[in-house]
Amino acid sequence: MTSSLSTRLTPKELEERLRAIGAERYHNRHPFHRKLHDGLLNKQQVQAWALNRYYYQASIPAKDATLLARLPTTELRREWRRRIEDHDGTEPGTGGVARWLVLTDGLGLDRAYVESLKGLLPATRFSVEAYIHFVRDRSILEAIASSLTELFSPTIISERVSGMLQHYDFISKDTLAYFTPRLTQAPRDSDFALGYVLEHAKTIEQQEAVLAALEFKCSVLWTMLDALDHAYVHNNIPPGAFIP
Numbered sequence: 079m080t081s082s083l084s085t086r087l088t089p090k091e092l093e094e095r096l097r098a099i100g101a102e103r104y105h106n107r108h109p110f111h112r113k114l115h116d117g118l119l120n121k122q123q124v125q126a127w128a129l130n131r132y133y134y135q136a137s138i139p140a141k142d143a144t145l146l147a148r149l150p151t152t153e154l155r156r157e158w159r160r161r162i163e164d165h166d167g168t169e170p171g172t173g174g175v176a177r178w179l180v181l182t183d184g185l186g187l188d189r190a191y192v193e194s195l196k197g198l199l200p201a202t203r204f205s206v207e208a209y210i211h212f213v214r215d216r217s218i219l220e221a222i223a224s225s226l227t228e229l230f231s232p233t234i235i236s237e238r239v240s241g242m243l244q245h246y247d248f249i250s251k252d253t254l255a256y257f258t259p260r261l262t263q264a265p266r267d268s269d270f271a272l273g274y275v276l277e278h279a280k281t282i283e284q285q286e287a288v289l290a291a292l293e294f295k296c297s298v299l300w301t302m303l304d305a306l307d308h309a310y311v312h313n314n315i316p317p318g319a320f321i322p
């Protein structure tokens with residue numbers, strides 16, 4: 079839990095605290111990601127990761143649409159609308175969700191099965207839903223702050239792409255095409271979100287709330303990897319979940 083602040087932070091101090099949370103808790107530090115990127119997983123385990131992560135990807139535009147509906151100004155809505163277009167695309171076959179399916183296709187997973195969500199781990203479902211509900215129910219400031227994990231995603235994406243290309247013969251540049259646009263989209267989105275948070279988190283209570291929102295989101299990402307590790311590395315697949 080975030081400790082209570084005794085004094086109000088300057089914007090610079092608040093940014094430092096946010097970045098410190100990422101350095102400590104972002105999912106690049108999770109053992110499952112280390113194994114994924116270091117080539118220590120087999121194809122079945124990589125399939126399980128891509129299948130479960132599909133639900134996160136597919137839910138991101140729904141999460142953003144929930145927030146979009148609550149945003150009070152044209153400028154904010156225009157900014158947030160672009161995120162939905164990035165993921166859903168502007169026509170069939172475009173956008174991040176479609177590109178994620180190129181990855182699951184490339185790994186040999188049946189598309190209808192992936193989209194049916196039938197093979198998800200229960201913890202994937204609960205974690206993703208917790209994120210959507212958080213964004214729906216909390217203040218706009220907390221909802222925007224919860225997207226700030228994207229400050230840290232370009233580093234992990236670069237590590238992932240180079241690590242997976244190097245270590246797995248079943249992975250190609252084409253199947254990892256999802257990640258290329260994220261390297262420019264994520265910094266653009268997180269710069270905006272960070273600017274918003276630093277400007278609007280003025281009171282101690284608001285600053286504590288944004289720090290807690292980022293910790294919450296790190297927990298969402300971490301929990302999904304805990305569940306993958308437990309099920310597919312330590313071989314405790316829950317009933318009904320994907321069996322490679």
Ligand SMILES: O=C(O)c1cc(C(=O)O)c2c(n1)C(=O)C(=O)c1cc(C(=O)O)[nH]c1-2
Pocket residue numbers: 138174224225226227228231234235260299
């Ligand atoms: O590859 C990753 O590790 C990673 C992490 C995150 C993140 O930090 O939440 C996102 C993404 N990718 C991503 O591709 C993405 O579109 C995305 C949207 C969001 C968000 O919270 O709105 N996070 C992320």
